[in-house]
Amino acid sequence: MFEQIINNLSQTGWKLVKLEINWVCATHGSQKRGLLFGNFSELPQEFKPWLRDFADSSQWDVIVFCPEGIDSSHLKQRSYPGIQLWYWDTQQGNLFPFPPTKDQLIPRWLRQLASGKSVSLGSDSQAEKHFVPFLTYTFLGINLVVFLLMVFAGLSLFPNDISAAVDQRVLIEFGAKVNSLIQAGQVWRLLASTFIHIGIIHLVFNLYALWALGPVTEESFGHRQFLMIYILSGLGGSIASFLFSTALSAGASGSIFGLLGALLYYSYKRPSLWKSGLGMNLVIIIIVNFGFGLSQPGIDNYAHLGGLLTGTLSSVFLGKE
Numbered sequence: 001m002f003e004q005i006i007n008n009l010s011q012t013g014w015k016l017v018k019l020e021i022n023w024v025c026a027t028h029g030s031q032k033r034g035l036l037f038g039n040f041s042e043l044p045q046e047f048k049p050w051l052r053d054f055a056d057s058s059q060w061d062v063i064v065f066c067p068e069g070i071d072s073s074h075l076k077q078r079s080y081p082g083i084q085l086w087y088w089d090t091q092q093g094n095l096f097p098f099p100p101t102k103d104q105l106i107p108r109w110l111r112q113l114a115s116g117k118s119v120s121l122g123s124d125s126q127a128e129k130h131f132v133p134f135l136t137y138t139f140l141g142i143n144l145v146v147f148l149l150m151v152f153a154g155l156s157l158f159p160n161d162i163s164a165a166v167d168q169r170v171l172i173e174f175g176a177k178v179n180s181l182i183q184a185g186q187v188w189r190l191l192a193s194t195f196i197h198i199g200i201i202h203l204v205f206n207l208y209a210l211w212a213l214g215p216v217t218e219e220s221f222g223h224r225q226f227l228m229i230y231i232l233s234g235l236g237g238s239i240a241s242f243l244f245s246t247a248l249s250a251g252a253s254g255s256i257f258g259l260l261g262a263l264l265y266y267s268y269k270r271p272s273l274w275k276s277g278l279g280m281n282l283v284i285i286i287i288v289n290f291g292f293g294l295s296q297p298g299i300d301n302y303a304h305l306g307g308l309l310t311g312t313l314s315s316v317f318l319g320k321e
Helices: 002-011 105-114 134-152 164-174 179-183 189-195 200-221 223-244 253-268 271-275 278-295 301-317
Strands: 015-018 024-027 033-039 059-065 084-089 094-098
Touching: 002 015, 002 024, 002 033, 059 105, 084 105, 094 105, 134 164, 134 189, 134 200, 134 223, 179 189, 189 223, 200 223, 200 253, 223 253, 223 301, 253 278, 253 301, 278 301
Parallel strands: 033 059, 059 084
Antiparallel strands: 015 024, 024 033, 084 094
16 A cells, blocks of 8 residues: 555656665655655654755645554654644554544545555645535435425424414324324325424434434445435334334434444454444443433334344345455
8 A cells, every 4th residue: 555655646747755764755746735644653753853954845735544444542653743644554454643633635545545546635626526415415404394394384393282283284294103193094204204303403413423424424335325224224223113012203313323224334344443432432422321221201213223223234234245
């Protein structure tokens, strides 16, 4: 991989300079961004003495190859003020920025290189284009529009005993999970119920969860697999609720728990990513949410569990290794 990157850089106009202890510096006349490449076992005490001869580059990214893996404890062992490091676990293909950053240019560029594509780091590079989780945004929009239509139809923003009759009527009209109606042939409710919500608080919680989990899941699995995981998880949650609960039910929680399950499997298959803390954070989120659901009346834990299991199994069978 190291040789592939160096060859790609040399073919796209980058100037390469060999530094001490097998490190390589790459600069480009049209770029203010410089790159350093080397192994984790050969990290120097300081980078700045090496950079004094490259005054034209005002920003530096250091790609540190970690052939033996990396975990979160390694990231804080050394500090290099003013320099962005990228620890690359070449065994698992995971990339860890330190300090944390939202910059996506370097990760995308390295990902394209790892897939065998020849790319440029220039300003017109495809790698610089940010990933757009348009399916996540689409689902957010659908849930919001459906809720607004329900409000216009009479649904209360804050359901209460006074508005209960009207709220139930609107929920049923828009497709809430009602076992007797599903048994009568309205199986479309198993999917429709995943796009409606019972009040503004229910909506806000689920939309926030989707906004937080959706983009990372969609980028990790790709648009098509994300779509399948989201829809199948919603259906799995509805079916579980239909089988084990007679209560009226609605909401995107099954789909959201499915995203949690998919990300849990994704991190499990990448040991270094699990060691970074992502896997355990997901486990904690799942446990806390189930604990909250068990302690509060009216929460459909069967839908949550069904969505979680379906999302996990979907990610397994979709083959995202």
